[in-house]
Amino acid sequence: LIAIDCTPTMMLNIDPDQSDVYYRYKMPPLACKVEGRGNGIKTVILNIREVADSLSRPAEILVKSMSTDLGVAMKLENDRWSLAGDHVKADPLKLQNRLYEFIRRGVLCRYKGCRNPETTYLIEKRKLLM
Structure with a gap:
């Protein structure tokens, strides 16, 4: 989907659809590391x-979204x-693109092309509003 050169800074x-270098809303790229072997292999984010802080969302929601999209288990171990x-x-x-899908679905405002990421969740009458 998107080619990214992930330098630390x-x-x-x-x-993800904004190409403006002066775009106000920024986040760090995901930094991942593979640990273990065989059946115990895992990808640590x-x-x-x-x-999550840059998106104003809990980390648990981001990881749960990726876990559900990929159909794999997630785990919190030693923070x-x-x-x-x-x-x-x-x-x-793969994970960065999954994160962008989450951002499109659950962070960016969808009202008439607004696309502002300063959204919050509101649950009203058992419906999730953004």
Whole structure:
């Protein structure tokens, strides 16, 4: 979907469809590391808290969204979130693209093309509003 050169100090636009370098809303790229072997292999998302803070969403929601999209288990261990399996080797941008899908669905305002990421959730009469 999107090719990204992930240098440590680089910040990405929260809206993946924005190419403006002066776009106001930025986030760090996901930093992932694969640990373990065989059946115990897992992908640890090292900076999920920083990414979640930049999106004003809880880290648990981001990881749960990726876990559901990929159909794998998620785990919190020693304040580190991980997903079962290797999600970096075959496609290094797989998780970043899943994050962008979450942003499109659950962060950016969808009202008449607004696309502002300064949204909050509101649950009213058992319906989720943004």
